[in-house]
Amino acid sequence: MKRVDDFRLRFGKQELVPIMIGGMGVDISTAELALEAARLGGIGHISDAMLPTVADRRYDTDFVKTKLTQYKYNLENSDKTAIKFDLGQVAESSRLHVQNTMDAKRGSGMVFINVMEKLTMNAPKETLKVRLDEALSAGIDGVTLAAGLHLGSFAMIENHPRFRDVKLGIIVSSLRALQLFIRKNARSNRLPDYIVVEGPLAGGHLGFGMDWAQYDLRTITQEVMDYLKAEKLDIPVIPAGGIFTGSDATSFLEMGASAVQVATRFTVAKECGLPRDVQQEYFKASESDIEVNGVSPTGYPMRMLKNSPAIGSGIRPGCESYGYILDANGKCSYIDAYNREVELHPDEKKIKVFDKTCLCTHMRNFKLWTCGHYTYKLKDTSRKLEDGSYQVLSAEHVFKDYQFSTDNKVALPE
Ligand SMILES: Cc1cc2nc3c(=O)[nH]c(=O)nc-3n(C[C@H](O)[C@H](O)[C@H](O)COP(=O)(O)O)c2cc1C
Numbered sequence: 001m002k003r004v005d006d007f008r009l010r011f012g013k014q015e016l017v018p019i020m021i022g023g024m025g026v027d028i029s030t031a032e033l034a035l036e037a038a039r040l041g042g043i044g045h046i047s048d049a050m051l052p053t054v055a056d057r058r059y060d061t062d063f064v065k066t067k068l069t070q071y072k073y074n075l076e077n078s079d080k081t082a083i084k085f086d087l088g089q090v091a092e093s094s095r096l097h098v099q100n101t102m103d104a105k106r107g108s109g110m111v112f113i114n115v116m117e118k119l120t121m122n123a124p125k126e127t128l129k130v131r132l133d134e135a136l137s138a139g140i141d142g143v144t145l146a147a148g149l150h151l152g153s154f155a156m157i158e159n160h161p162r163f164r165d166v167k168l169g170i171i172v173s174s175l176r177a178l179q180l181f182i183r184k185n186a187r188s189n190r191l192p193d194y195i196v197v198e199g200p201l202a203g204g205h206l207g208f209g210m211d212w213a214q215y216d217l218r219t220i221t222q223e224v225m226d227y228l229k230a231e232k233l234d235i236p237v238i239p240a241g242g243i244f245t246g247s248d249a250t251s252f253l254e255m256g257a258s259a260v261q262v263a264t265r266f267t268v269a270k271e272c273g274l275p276r277d278v279q280q281e282y283f284k285a286s287e288s289d290i291e292v293n294g295v296s297p298t299g300y301p302m303r304m305l306k307n308s309p310a311i312g313s314g315i316r317p318g319c320e321s322y323g324y325i326l327d328a329n330g331k332c333s334y335i336d337a338y339n340r341e342v343e344l345h346p347d348e349k350k351i352k353v354f355d356k357t358c359l360c361t362h363m364r365n366f367k368l369w370t371c372g373h374y375t376y377k378l379k380d381t382s383r384k385l386e387d388g389s390y391q392v393l394s395a396e397h398v399f400k401d402y403q404f405s406t407d408n409k410v411a412l413p414e
Helices: 031-039 051-059 063-074 087-103 124-137 153-157 175-188 217-230 246-254 264-268 276-284 333-344 359-364 373-381 395-404
Strands: 009-011 014-016 019-021 043-047 110-116 142-146 167-172 194-198 237-240 260-262 290-293 302-305
Touching (some): 031 043, 031 087, 051 063, 051 087, 087 110, 087 124, 124 142, 153 175, 167 175, 175 217, 217 237, 246 260, 260 264, 264 373, 264 395
Parallel strands (some): 043 110, 142 167, 237 260
Antiparallel strands (some): 009 014
16 A cells, blocks of 8 residues: 655655645744754745744844834824835845745755735735745745735746746646646746645635635646646646645545645644644634634635634734735725724724734734644544643654555554
8 A cells, every 4th residue: 555655756856755844824834844844855834924023033133113113103094005015124034034944954855935925015016026036045945936826926036046946836726827827927938846736625815715615626636737748747736735644645646746735734733833722722623613714804715713813803903013915005905894893883992803804913923723624633633631632743743644654544643
């Protein structure tokens, strides 16, 4: 019987264990988690979401304070269009995080960065270009383009000296999105080095509508592989979303996938950025505690635990400090939802907003508990301790379970 370790992901001459830990913002897929994947011969992702605040926490910078000081005058203003990022500071935070991570890398695997187009930061093109350029300059092994179609992203970095040697991949949820990406980026005379096909059971934002349940990862993966074969394009395909056991992963590798991208199993690893008490919420969750809803102001549906403190929270929009979702016109749908509730309840001290959430503030504070569909199975991957809590796992344990397990079994920790 085959297992994941019988397969290898090949990039030219380089061979990797075909397990990629997906990017999880904001600093849920930490450098420590990504570095473990690389040490074990696979691929780990750091995330480039909200790096100025991540840098403040990790490297003792004060980017958020500086921005807040500059825009403090606007705190009571319902119009946030004036708030802009300092591109120099965005660049410095990317450089710090990527360089520090890459300096610590050991082993034969790779560390990639997940870069989301939907982080529009009130200047979508300029801020995305800075983030991509800096990641390349600071030595990242690869960039996974996420949360968006990225139709202009290759062109943005085609003059970077590393453009043709860094690994570049795209996340798609349909063949159509892939075809569009390839067509629009053809001008750069460069194909992606890998394609992540993310199905409807993934964590984070979904590339589907609220009819996500009608789609199936295996079908989309097959469509993408058939298309690539017909076009004689030899690009590794990496399915993601709901691949929970080594046997699940093996079945995708047997159908011709080159690797798998997984995330949810690692949310309860000690190297993961989620606070310990939040990890216990993930362990405890049952199937009915998980929903896909429309509270994210990005417009994409998002899967999360129903008891996430972010849901219904009516905090003041945090754009003066953060502002990552502000679109090219300085708008975010949470601001509108919040302003509407303030107007409807002028005497209320504590506003409640249910249709949208302040994604920046709540992701930064680990109050929006996004998760994959199979989060309710996490309790079966650990042991319950005497105090009733679940044992946090090591990333190595989870990684090796994917790599070596068979028969749909999950190895419990020592
Ligand atoms: C907590 C969490 C946060 C995530 N954040 C992101 C993100 O910031 N960007 C992204 O492209 N995907 C994100 N994802 C999706 C994962 O990278 C991955 O593709 C997917 O969750 C794999 O499915 P699985 O969790 O069922 O293994 C996130 C997933 C989880 C569980």
